[in-house]
Amino acid sequence: MPLASLRPRVVVIGCGFGGLEAVRALHDAPVDIVLLDRTNHHLFQPLLYQVATAGLSAPAIAAPVRHLFRRQGNVTTLLGEATRIDPAARQVHLKDGAALPYDHLVVAAGATHSYFGHDEWAAHAPGLKTLDDAFEIRRRVLLAFEAAEKEDDPARRAGWLTFVVIGGGPTGVEMAGTMAEIARHTLPGEFRRIDPAAAKVLLVEGSPRVLQAMPEDLSARAAALLEKLGVEVRTGARVTGIDARGLEVQPAQGEPYRIESRCIVWAAGVAASPLGHQLAEGTGATVDRAGRLVVEPDLSLPGHPEISVIGDLAAARSHVPGREPAPVPGVSPAAKQMGRCAAANLLQRLASRPTRPFRYRDYGNLATIGRNAGVVDLTTPLGHLHFSGYPAWLFWLFAHVYFLIGFRNRVVVLFDWATAYWSHNRYARVVTAIEPATVDR
Numbered sequence: 001m002p003l004a005s006l007r008p009r010v011v012v013i014g015c016g017f018g019g020l021e022a023v024r025a026l027h028d029a030p031v032d033i034v035l036l037d038r039t040n041h042h043l044f045q046p047l048l049y050q051v052a053t054a055g056l057s058a059p060a061i062a063a064p065v066r067h068l069f070r071r072q073g074n075v076t077t078l079l080g081e082a083t084r085i086d087p088a089a090r091q092v093h094l095k096d097g098a099a100l101p102y103d104h105l106v107v108a109a110g111a112t113h114s115y116f117g118h119d120e121w122a123a124h125a126p127g128l129k130t131l132d133d134a135f136e137i138r139r140r141v142l143l144a145f146e147a148a149e150k151e152d153d154p155a156r157r158a159g160w161l162t163f164v165v166i167g168g169g170p171t172g173v174e175m176a177g178t179m180a181e182i183a184r185h186t187l188p189g190e191f192r193r194i195d196p197a198a199a200k201v202l203l204v205e206g207s208p209r210v211l212q213a214m215p216e217d218l219s220a221r222a223a224a225l226l227e228k229l230g231v232e233v234r235t236g237a238r239v240t241g242i243d244a245r246g247l248e249v250q251p252a253q254g255e256p257y258r259i260e261s262r263c264i265v266w267a268a269g270v271a272a273s274p275l276g277h278q279l280a281e282g283t284g285a286t287v288d289r290a291g292r293l294v295v296e297p298d299l300s301l302p303g304h305p306e307i308s309v310i311g312d313l314a315a316a317r318s319h320v321p322g323r324e325p326a327p328v329p330g331v332s333p334a335a336k337q338m339g340r341c342a343a344a345n346l347l348q349r350l351a352s353r354p355t356r357p358f359r360y361r362d363y364g365n366l367a368t369i370g371r372n373a374g375v376v377d378l379t380t381p382l383g384h385l386h387f388s389g390y391p392a393w394l395f396w397l398f399a400h401v402y403f404l405i406g407f408r409n410r411v412v413v414l415f416d417w418a419t420a421y422w423s424h425n426r427y428a429r430v431v432t433a434i435e436p437a438t439v440d441r
Contacts, residue, residue, distance in 0.1 A: 008030075008103040009034070011102040013092065013106070013109050016335060018342075019311070020068070020405075021336045021337075022108065022340070025343030026074070029346075033074055034100055037080075039131075040065055041064055041065060046332060046403075047400060051138065053137075054182070055417075061409065062131065080094045080096060082275060083278075106308045107293075112129060112272075113127035114270050125166060125264040126265065127267065129270075138431060141179065141263055145160070148160035149191050161198065161199040161200065162202070162260060163183075164259060166205075166247075167267030168204075173210055173367050178370065179231075180229040183196045183197055183198075184197045201232065202231070202233075203234065206235075206238040206239070207236070211367060211375065214377050223235075225375075225389075237249045240256065244262075247264060276293050276313050279301075287315075293313060295316050298355035299341055299342050299345065300345070316334075328358075341359075363379055373388070375392050376391075
């Protein structure tokens with residue numbers, strides 16, 4: 001699929017945070033860019049759980065890629081999925097058989113769910129990475145209450161009213177807290193045979209505490225806030241099996257036990273895109289245990305300066321003068337910074353100038369825990385600043401609104417949140433395809 005221009009051809013795979021920033025940073029560059037993504041939208045993933053829990057509609061956190069770059073004349077947007085990269089021929093092969101030639105390649109293919117070798121669990125415990133994932137989780141959560149309303153057997157009903165979130169990172173914590181709010185504040189009064197407030201929400205985490213990336217005091221505070229919402233937090237609990245009716249758990253101490261649950265959400269692990277392994281085979285690059293490509297300080301692949309890997313697919317390190325190189329976390333601010341760094345180094349190469357090592361600026365971590373509560377760990381020039389409760393919740397709210405893509409999205413999200421705050425209602429509670437929630441009774 002050749003381009004008409006004779007300018008350097010840059011192919012960017014993926015329009016997540018990293019790919020988006022890389023393309024934006026090349027706005028005035030004398031290059032022709034092909035932005036390839038298997039969806040037609042950029043997704044603001046930190047708020048994806050809000051779609052899964054009916055707090056926001058999908059368009060509020062997504063924006064059409066073509067609309068985003070309608071005024072950037074050096075960008076061609078293509079809808080397609082990269083299946084193979086041929087470094088020798090400098091071509092990206094697509095699922096439909098087409099091939100994209102490139103002079104420079106930026107790979108920001110992202111990550112997928114990791115079930116630690118148990119991919120069969122995916123059918124019973126969906127993860128949360130895409131809008132389709134969010135719709136599926138929303139369907140399962142809401143239809144579990146519907147199934148419980150029709151159930152006469154108390155044991156079966158209890159299974160439908162037990163919700164389990166596996167994984168105590170930010171996504172798991174936010175998902176569990178919101179599920180508890182739905183049960184206790186949104187749904188009461190809407191059913192006649194069940195009390196939604198009696199539903200059990202469990203957060204199962206294999207490590208000793210939730211929010212491992214945060215200081216211990218904030219981790220403990222988060223657990224306490226979850227318990228206050230009605231979430232049962234079980235740490236040191238390793239999941240050993242998942243089926244259609246529940247899961248098996250091995251605690252750090254004691255005998256294994258079973259939790260009967262018909263609605264399980266997976267938030268425990270991520271793995272790099274399979275494209276990473278394929279690219280490693282073609283370039284001789286190394287991948288880490290999570291399937292991420294080990295990159296050079298300037299984010300290029302060893303021996304292939306024309307290929308940059310960023311975001312969740314890159315096992316990158318931050319190279320700050322006077323310090324040992326430190327691993328870069330898989331968070332959206334890091335992906336954005338890598339995107340800008342890869343673009344800057346591409347321009348350096350075009351000008352025959354030396355590239356610069358990537359330096360990650362850590363802004364800290366934050367998570368919300370239901371309404372009016374959150375935990376924030378900020379990195380400042382004077383050290384870490386951390387706080388919790390209502391001020392942290394406000395900080396989380398305005399930070400996420402600020403980083404949303406587009407003015408319209410910011411307005412819509414603020415309006416939806418304000419409405420939900422005062423009414424406790426969630427207006428995105430629309431599901432289709434109800435049959436799967438009632439099978440295997």
